Amino acid sequence: MNGGRAIILGRIREALRNNPAPRPHTSHSQSEAAADHNGHAQREWLPKVGETLPERIDLFAKISEGLTTEFQRVPTMSAARHLITKLATESQWKKIGSHSHQDVDALLEEIELPIVRTEKGYAINDLESCDAGITGCDVLVAQTGGIMVSVESAGGRALSVLPPHHVVIARTSQMVPDLTAAFEHVKQKYGKQFPSFLSFITGPSRTGDIERILVLGAHGPKRLTVILLD
Amino acid sequence: MASQSSDFQTLSRRYTADKGFRAFIQKGMSGYYKKRDQNKANFQDWQGARDLAAEIKYEAINHLDKYLLEFEEKITARGAKVFWAQNAEAAREYILKVAKENNVHSIIKSKTMTSEEIHLNDALEKQGFGVVESDLGEYIVQLRKEAPFHLVFPAMHLTRRQISDLFQKELGSEPTDEPEKLTMIARDIMRRKYCEADMGISGTNFAIAETGMISITENEGNARLTTSLPKIHVALLGIEKVLPKLEDLSLFLPMLATAGAGQTMTCYNTMYAGPRQLGEPDGPEQMHIVLLDNRRTELLADAEQRDSLGCIRCGACLNICPIFKNVGGYSYGTTYGGPIGSVITPHLRGLKDWKHLSAASSLCGACTEACPVKIDLHHHLLQNRRNGAKTAPNPLEKISFGGFSLMMGHPSLYRLASGLGRIFQPLQGLVNGTILDPLRSWTDSRKLPTLAPQSFHEQWKKQRNRKL
Numbered sequence: 041m042n043g044g045r046a047i048i049l050g051r052i053r054e055a056l057r058n059n060p061a062p063r064p065h066t067s068h069s070q071s072e073a074a075a076d077h078n079g080h081a082q083r084e085w086l087p088k089v090g091e092t093l094p095e096r097i098d099l100f101a102k103i104s105e106g107l108t109t110e111f112q113r114v115p116t117m118s119a120a121r122h123l124i125t126k127l128a129t130e131s132q133w134k135k136i137g138s139h140s141h142q143d144v145d146a147l148l149e150e151i152e153l154p155i156v157r158t159e160k161g162y163a164i165n166d167l168e169s170c171d172a173g174i175t176g177c178d179v180l181v182a183q184t185g186g187i188m189v190s191v192e193s194a195g196g197r198a199l200s201v202l203p204p205h206h207v208v209i210a211r212t213s214q215m216v217p218d219l220t221a222a223f224e225h226v227k228q229k230y231g232k233q234f235p236s237f238l239s240f241i242t243g244p245s246r247t248g249d250i251e252r253i254l255v256l257g258a259h260g261p262k263r264l265t266v267i268l269l270d
Numbered sequence: 271m272a273s274q275s276s277d278f279q280t281l282s283r284r285y286t287a288d289k290g291f292r293a294f295i296q297k298g299m300s301g302y303y304k305k306r307d308q309n310k311a312n313f314q315d316w317q318g319a320r321d322l323a324a325e326i327k328y329e330a331i332n333h334l335d336k337y338l339l340e341f342e343e344k345i346t347a348r349g350a351k352v353f354w355a356q357n358a359e360a361a362r363e364y365i366l367k368v369a370k371e372n373n374v375h376s377i378i379k380s381k382t383m384t385s386e387e388i389h390l391n392d393a394l395e396k397q398g399f400g401v402v403e404s405d406l407g408e409y410i411v412q413l414r415k416e417a418p419f420h421l422v423f424p425a426m427h428l429t430r431r432q433i434s435d436l437f438q439k440e441l442g443s444e445p446t447d448e449p450e451k452l453t454m455i456a457r458d459i460m461r462r463k464y465c466e467a468d469m470g471i472s473g474t475n476f477a478i479a480e481t482g483m484i485s486i487t488e489n490e491g492n493a494r495l496t497t498s499l500p501k502i503h504v505a506l507l508g509i510e511k512v513l514p515k516l517e518d519l520s521l522f523l524p525m526l527a528t529a530g531a532g533q534t535m536t537c538y539n540t541m542y543a544g545p546r547q548l549g550e551p552d553g554p555e556q557m558h559i560v561l562l563d564n565r566r567t568e569l570l571a572d573a574e575q576r577d578s579l580g581c582i583r584c585g586a587c588l589n590i591c592p593i594f595k596n597v598g599g600y601s602y603g604t605t606y607g608g609p610i611g612s613v614i615t616p617h618l619r620g621l622k623d624w625k626h627l628s629a630a631s632s633l634c635g636a637c638t639e640a641c642p643v644k645i646d647l648h649h650h651l652l653q654n655r656r657n658g659a660k661t662a663p664n665p666l667e668k669i670s671f672g673g674f675s676l677m678m679g680h681p682s683l684y685r686l687a688s689g690l691g692r693i694f695q696p697l698q699g700l701v702n703g704t705i706l707d708p709l710r711s712w713t714d715s716r717k718l719p720t721l722a723p724q725s726f727h728e729q730w731k732k733q734r735n736r737k738l
């Protein structure tokens with residue numbers, strides 16, 4: 041029932057047996073780093089990230105601007121609530137999606153709209169007709185201006201991509217320097233029991249498929265708001 | 271037989287003659303060049319990153335059996351099914367079987383070049399399954415019943431006017447020349463499709479052995495929807511795409527984004543570890559991984575060109591290639607166009623029919639320089655030329671090169687030939703570029719330089735005689 045497994049494996053082994061390929065022409069001796077590394081070697085080559093938290097937040101803010109992510113820093117949860125109420129009124133939300141999550145629940149305390157909660161399952165059309173999806177996240181990545189979400193931190197797979205506006209709440213303690221650190225976080229948090237879905241979201245959905253001209257909101261959210269709680 | 275080669279000649283002539291088309295492609299690329307360079311400059315050391323990427327791919331591909339087995343074990347433990355498909359037919363049949371067994375009605379696809387390679391849509395449609403491409407560019411070319419023009423930008427050859435006309439004809443929408451409005455038309459249609467579809471088919475950018483995950487890179491969000499809402503997820507995966515460790519992605523994701531589209535990161539980079547797990551609110555009930563060989567093992571057996579299996583399909587070599595920019599994606603007649611396509615197609619589909627592609631290169635080496643995983647593309651094109659000459663020698667070429675080497679090895683013959691050349695050159699001038707000209711294929715776009723009245727050798731002899 042697994043098709044040509046034995047044949048393909050046989051062909052692979054046959055192809056590799058006593059038939060070494062020339063090593064890549066590399067100027068640095070990196071074969072050891074490649075064979076047994078934990079991702080730290082890569083930090084030497086990848087875009088630079090500051091050492092301190094304020095530097096990282098600044099970098100995240102700068103990249104967010106380029107991506108048109110709406111990045112909002114707030115001092116307290118009550119300021120965050122104020123912000124989400126304003127968003128809801130301005131954008132005339134009629135229904136929103138959310139999930140069971142400490143910060144998300146706290147954020148939505150004063151919102152009086154109908155809420156589709158995803159944690160116990162939901163009807164696709166019901167979620168599709170929401171004006172916004174409000175989720176938490178695992179980490180924020182300074183180097184790329186991205187957020188990492190998972191089944192657990194974002195209420196499943198679809199809540200963060202189906203409604204046209206995605207709002208994320210995060211705390212400064214969730215800011216990590218780079219993707220390597222994000223993966224380390226994932227491994228520590230979940231051990232071997234990974235959720236079936238993990239995603240780096242870097243800006244609102246976009247396409248350049250028509251004359252290479254940027255259009256936001258191709259299939260996913262047109263707007264992405266990141267609320268960072270100090 | 272010779273038809274692939276003559277098709278290439280006909281089409282490439284036609285596209286190259288179209289100056290407007292070339293300018294359009296060039297314009298489309300110009301924004302990319304700028305953003306790609308900015309993002310490369312953000313790397314502390316782009317060359318160092320390329321070196322490391324090449325090393326990681328070297329490790330993965332030269333231990334492919336080990337990493338594939340590790341990947342299979344891990345993702346199977348998470349409830350996914352792995353099917354090993356030796357060729358396109360086996361892959362298609364498996365997917366058809368899954369669709370039939372589950373009574374599938376409608377299928378949605380996200381961008382996957384591997385499915386183009388195995389002509390999956392045709393097979394599904396023939397069996398009565400409706401298939402919709404959800405990536406905007408792919409949807410546009412699907413409506414036009416065309417193949418993608420470019421690995422990453424499938425519809426970059428079309429103007430907004432053409433797309434508006436297409437939507438008006440096929441979808442009954444109002445004409446518009448705003449890319450935003452056109453995008454929203456597709457968005458609305460696709461929304462309904464996601465909600466109805468019971469099978470989602472995706473490609474895979476990377477498979478992670480260590481954790482048993484597949485990683486999918488996209489900008490639009492269509493792949494995320496394709497893999498979230500339908501109850502079955504089928505992922506096509508070329509056997510070469512496995513990486514050893516999860517952390518390898520922290521190098522490959524930004525490099526793919528930078529080289530492929532001039533972005534810091536692509537909008538969505540998603541890792542899937544199996545179907546929906548116990549206690550999870552959504553996601554497919556079934557996940558099928560179709561692991562495809564389809565002659566990749568032939569390429570693997572060629573140690574000299576094995577590195578070309580490390581390709582991450584970023585498209586950077588196409589974007590930079592002077593040939594691709596002039597002849598466009600359709601001239602190649604292959605699933606994978608541009609330099610990488612010219613290297614691998616002779617391995618995947620036969621040297622005899624595809625060796626002409628190795629001549630579709632100026633050997634400038636821009637592709638090798640652009641490649642984020644350092645595939646030695648232009649040398650591989652040369653090797654393919656050599657292999658082609660070995661397996662299917664061209665008798666005319668053989669005679670002329672034989673004559674040439676004879677002449678160059680014998681000074682008296684060389685002198686005789688240049689003397690004759692001077693006599694016959696004025697005659698050639700009379701027929702230059704016409705059908706009577708024996709040098710036509712060379713002279714119809716170039717000028718034949720005039721032979722000097724006296725060769726260097728003759729002048730040298732004269733001067734010496736004078737001095738003595």
Ligand code: SF4
Nearest residue numbers: 581582584585587641
């Ligand atoms: S050969 Fe290199 S540059 Fe070309 S598509 Fe593949 S990875 Fe990109």
